[in-house]
Amino acid sequence: MKKHKFIHQRRPQWKKFEQFLRQVSSRSLSKLPADKISTFSQLLREISHDLATIRSRGWGHELTSYLNDLVARGHNLFYSAPPTNFARFYRYLAADFPRLFRANIGYFLIASLLFFLPMGVSWCVVQNKPELASRVIPEEYLSQFDNMYGEEGGLNSDTENTTEGNTDSEESEDSETDSFGDQRATMAGFYINHNVGIALKCFALGVLLGLGTVYTLLFNGIFLGAVSGYIISQGNGDRFLSFVISHGSFELTAIAVAGGAGLMLGNAIIHPGQRTRFQSLQVRGLEAVQIAGGAAAMLVVAAMIEAFWSPADIPNIVKYSVGSGLWLIVFLYLTFAGLQSDRRLPSQHSLSNSPQQGDQHR
Structure with missing residues (x-):
């Protein structure tokens, strides 16, 4: 025909x-x-x-x-x-979110470039010239990093404190155990609030024609790279890398995912096609919100790992092994989860060909 x-x-x-x-x-x-x-x-x-x-x-x-x-x-x-119910939420995390992520992967790749490339550059520059760190990081932060990751610092100081006085009495041991649990719960709450806040900022600022998202990705990439380069330049690389490798898989990937969702919003405004810009936001905004929600869920997982696993007094080789496995899990999850849904509606894959595809309604 x-x-x-x-x-x-x-x-x-x-x-x-x-x-x-x-x-x-x-x-x-x-x-x-x-x-x-x-x-x-x-x-x-x-x-x-x-x-x-x-x-x-x-x-x-x-x-x-x-x-x-x-x-x-x-x-x-x-x-x-x-x-909305639990089954629907499970389906969203198990299939819908990774499927939508792949369908719009072009935005994620651009966000990753804006986030990870500046991170790598600033990491290398500051590691080789640590005196440049003060141009990006406030002096008080540099002192805190020295205390946290130095040989006498205390990533695990709260853990060590809970073991003091265990020989005094069973009551002291129970009290310190409760304190340890409370501290970990408090840390988890802080990390969730902080990390999800970064992701939501990357996403929400997309309405500023995507410029807010671009700035947030660049700023956080440069800052995190400078922090990493400085800590390693001070000879504390092993303590630092063993601490961040596990939760970094979910955390860093989720920031780039949220950034991609923000770029979707910006693109919907810049290229509305034959719709009004508000209509374009309504159509493309739903997918962007769903993707940002998935990024938020990943950051909650990252916060739990960062609070309960990353600072634990465990041999570094174990942390490196587990952390490498978590990076592999994140990759497999975003690459293969929900493939059955992809096959049922294969037309969705064309969204991944270009960030603008699907926005030009003629």
Whole structure:
């Protein structure tokens, strides 16, 4: 079948589905009659098939982008309709989030470049010339890092303090054990608040045409790289790296993921296509929010590891082994989790071809 004939035959269904999307909100889809939901599901499958056909025959980027956008919106509407519950939350973390991450991986790659490249550069520069650290890091912070990671410093000082006086009495031991647990819980709460705050800042500032996200990624990358380079230049690399390797897998990756979500918001405003910028934010913003939520969940995991595992008095070789395994787990999770959902709606993969793809609705 030729292109023009195919478009002429299928366009009414596309317009019908587009009108359906305009009329139905994610909260009301589940309240529709069963026949309406069935019609919606059928149209979604048909348009997914149309998109696969058009892409395989190379019938134009604009048409592909238009249908890809319809499928993405339909998929978001369909899967966001059920009420929130534990099963839905589990599905989101196990399948939906990593699938959406891969579908929009172009944004993540750009965010990673903006975050990890400055980090690596500042790390190398400060490690070779530690006197430059004071240009990025306040002097009081440098003193704190020396105390924390120096030979007489105390990453594990709270652990050591809880062991003093164990021979005095069982009551003292119980009290110190409770204190240790309270300290760890307090640390976990602090790390969650701090780390999630960074991720949400990377995401939310995307509404400033993406410039806020770019600045936040660059600033944190340079700062963290300078901190790492300075600590290692002072001969405390082993203590520092063994401390950060485990939670860093979730933490650093999540910051880049949140940054990618922020860039999605910025791109939706800059390239709204034929929509208004507010409409573009509504369409692309849903996916961005879901991706940012996944990044926040990763940061909660990172905070727990940082509070309860990273400062524990455990041989460094064990921490390096576990930390390497956690980096591998993060990679496998983002790469392979939810692949079954990807196969069910393969059209979503085209979103990963370009950060702008799916935003140009023609």
